[in-house]
Amino acid sequence: MAPRAASKTAESSDKVSVICRALRRAIIEQALEPGAKLPEDSLGERFGVSRTIARHALGQLAAEGLVELRRNRIAVVATPSWQDARDAFDVRIQLERLVVRQLAGKLTKVQIEELNAHVDAEDRARGGSDPVSIRLATEFHILLAHMTNSPILIRYVSEIAYRCCLTLSLFSRPHSSECAINEHRAIIAALIKGDEEKVMSLMHSHLDSVAGRALVSPVPQRGRDLLDILAPYAEAAEGGRVVKLPKAVRGR
Amino acid sequence: MAPRAASKTAESSDKVSVICRALRRAIIEQALEPGAKLPEDSLGERFGVSRTIARHALGQLAAEGLVELRRNRIAVVATPSWQDARDAFDVRIQLERLVVRQLAGKLTKVQIEELNAHVDAEDRARGGSDPVSIRLATEFHILLAHMTNSPILIRYVSEIAYRCCLTLSLFSRPHSSECAINEHRAIIAALIKGDEEKVMSLMHSHLDSVAGRALVSPVPQRGRDLLDILAPYAEAAEGGRVVKLPKAVRGR
DNA sequence: TGCGCACGAATTGCATGCACTTTGATGCGC
DNA sequence: GCGCATCAAAGTGCATGCAATTCGTGCGCA
Numbered sequence: 104m105a106p107r108a109a110s111k112t113a114e115s116s117d118k119v120s121v122i123c124r125a126l127r128r129a130i131i132e133q134a135l136e137p138g139a140k141l142p143e144d145s146l147g148e149r150f151g152v153s154r155t156i157a158r159h160a161l162g163q164l165a166a167e168g169l170v171e172l173r174r175n176r177i178a179v180v181a182t183p184s185w186q187d188a189r190d191a192f193d194v195r196i197q198l199e200r201l202v203v204r205q206l207a208g209k210l211t212k213v214q215i216e217e218l219n220a221h222v223d224a225e226d227r228a229r230g231g232s233d234p235v236s237i238r239l240a241t242e243f244h245i246l247l248a249h250m251t252n253s254p255i256l257i258r259y260v261s262e263i264a265y266r267c268c269l270t271l272s273l274f275s276r277p278h279s280s281e282c283a284i285n286e287h288r289a290i291i292a293a294l295i296k297g298d299e300e301k302v303m304s305l306m307h308s309h310l311d312s313v314a315g316r317a318l319v320s321p322v323p324q325r326g327r328d329l330l331d332i333l334a335p336y337a338e339a340a341e342g343g344r345v346v347k348l349p350k351a352v353r354g355r
Numbered sequence: 356m357a358p359r360a361a362s363k364t365a366e367s368s369d370k371v372s373v374i375c376r377a378l379r380r381a382i383i384e385q386a387l388e389p390g391a392k393l394p395e396d397s398l399g400e401r402f403g404v405s406r407t408i409a410r411h412a413l414g415q416l417a418a419e420g421l422v423e424l425r426r427n428r429i430a431v432v433a434t435p436s437w438q439d440a441r442d443a444f445d446v447r448i449q450l451e452r453l454v455v456r457q458l459a460g461k462l463t464k465v466q467i468e469e470l471n472a473h474v475d476a477e478d479r480a481r482g483g484s485d486p487v488s489i490r491l492a493t494e495f496h497i498l499l500a501h502m503t504n505s506p507i508l509i510r511y512v513s514e515i516a517y518r519c520c521l522t523l524s525l526f527s528r529p530h531s532s533e534c535a536i537n538e539h540r541a542i543i544a545a546l547i548k549g550d551e552e553k554v555m556s557l558m559h560s561h562l563d564s565v566a567g568r569a570l571v572s573p574v575p576q577r578g579r580d581l582l583d584i585l586a587p588y589a590e591a592a593e594g595g596r597v598v599k600l601p602k603a604v605r606g607r
Numbered sequence: 608t609g610c611g612c613a614c615g616a617a618t619t620g621c622a623t624g625c626a627c628t629t630t631g632a633t634g635c636g637c
Numbered sequence: 638g639c640g641c642a643t644c645a646a647a648g649t650g651c652a653t654g655c656a657a658t659t660c661g662t663g664c665g666c667a
Contacts, residue, residue: 396647
């Protein structure tokens with residue numbers, strides 16, 4: 104009942120967290136596509152800090168699953184597998200059911216206004232550029248999570264929402280989030296009404312349908328991991344020796 | 356269905372992850388109590404690495420919520436509030452329901468043996484020292500999570516299980532996990548039988564009762580944050596001036 | 608033309624150094 | 638004896654430097 108102070112999630116120093124926020128945003132707005140390289144030097148230079156700090160930021164983002172870090176290799180924006188995406192949505196549904204259960208009937212007037220304002224912003228952005236509307240849709244869920252005042256819930260929901268958002272840029276059809284806004288409005292209405300069961304099932308089906316629209320096929324449209332895509336062909340060609348890829352393709 | 360490779364969760368270089376593992380274990384075995392100081396120098400010296408690496412490890416653990424990092428201050432083992440603990444268990448219950456739902460009826464013979472072996476180990480440790488049996492109980496849940504082969508689930512369940520374990524060392528009565536072993540056995544049995552609903556409710560009530568045993572009162576038994584514990588007394592004494600603590604107590 | 612190899616550039620892994628902040632202890636005034 | 642200012646010791650924040658590894662490109666060879 105008593106409101107607790109919202110504690111900052113790790114993110115020690117400001118410089119590091121600034122970089123993290125910037126990169127997170129760039130990633131979910133698809134300015135940085137999955138697989139994009141993130142060299143420490145460039146990041147440091149871009150943000151006016153040393154490699155040490157950039158490195159630390161990359162470490163944090165890797166812990167969140169947005170960045171992939173392999174020893175002695177340039178960090179890249181994560182490229183989750185289709186199965187990862189499914190798992191992420193499964194977990195996400197449970198977490199967000201928890202969120203709305205806690206929130207049902209307990210929203211303050213200010214919070215309701217905040218939510219409405221956010222959905223209005225989503226509405227306005229609908230005609231605008233894709234990346235922004237995707238980000239806003241994601242941030243709606245994060246906003247809800249913040250209202251629980253539960254640091255753990257906030258952290259996990261934010262993290263997983265970002266990751267789901269990232270997978271959208273991999274697997275989703277060109278555009279598929281138009282109707283989400285109405286579903287957001289419906290959730291707000293149910294939250295105000297205070298029916299726990301109703302709002303939980305609304306959130307559940309909302310996320311289900313987002314996942315459904317997004318994860319239409321287990322095959323990525325965008326030509327990310329070429330080697331994996333070509334794997335079946337290589338197997339089919341077996342009987343000869345292993346198919347060797349020309350360097351131009353292997354590289355990137 | 357197809358088994359996926361278990362991906363390492365961030366934890367870039369080996370040196371860092373070794374330190375993380377060591378500290379995690381020390382923390383959940385209560386060799387390091389909540390509030391214990393973790394100076395970068397000492398860690399580095401102890402593990403034969405530079406401050407840079409120790410620092411990075413602390414960053415990771417802070418991201419997991421096991422360590423608290425405040426600017427310009429020595430890192431300390433996290434001291435979750437009672438409310439944090441409640442929230443953690445709420446989330447944990449949902450996540451672990453998901454785990455056992457995915458696992459119900461799908462365990463391989465090897466996995467069953469592995470689980471039985473683990474519970475046997477718990478049994479053997481029962482008479483032994485407390486910290487080890489607590490760790491084993493926690494690791495049972497982590498072992499289950501691993502069997503889902505879902506990196507996200509593995510990461511979140513591990514993380515939150517460690518955190519819950521940490522709170523146990525703060526709030527739990529001297530010893531309270533005796534009967535957990537039988538509950539673990541029951542869960543294994545239900546998993547083998549394959550009844551999703553049954554195993555989910557078993558896990559739910561198991562964690563509920565662990566939480567219930569642990570979080571008996573919103574007041575910590577152990578004398579952590581002295582100032583907070585004394586706050587009510589100070590208030591009661593109001594009318595005079597603010598009660599000032601002698602230095603010996605204030606310090607640590 | 609296509610493939611392999613080797614070398615230079617780019618990049619990471621890690622330690623160390625310096626500046627700044629916090630800590631806590633000592634000594635002084637009351 | 639108690640409180641407070643002052644100062645050294647300890648610790649963190651961050652950048653930089655060097656070694657090791659990877660990446661990419663051009664050359665030689667089939």
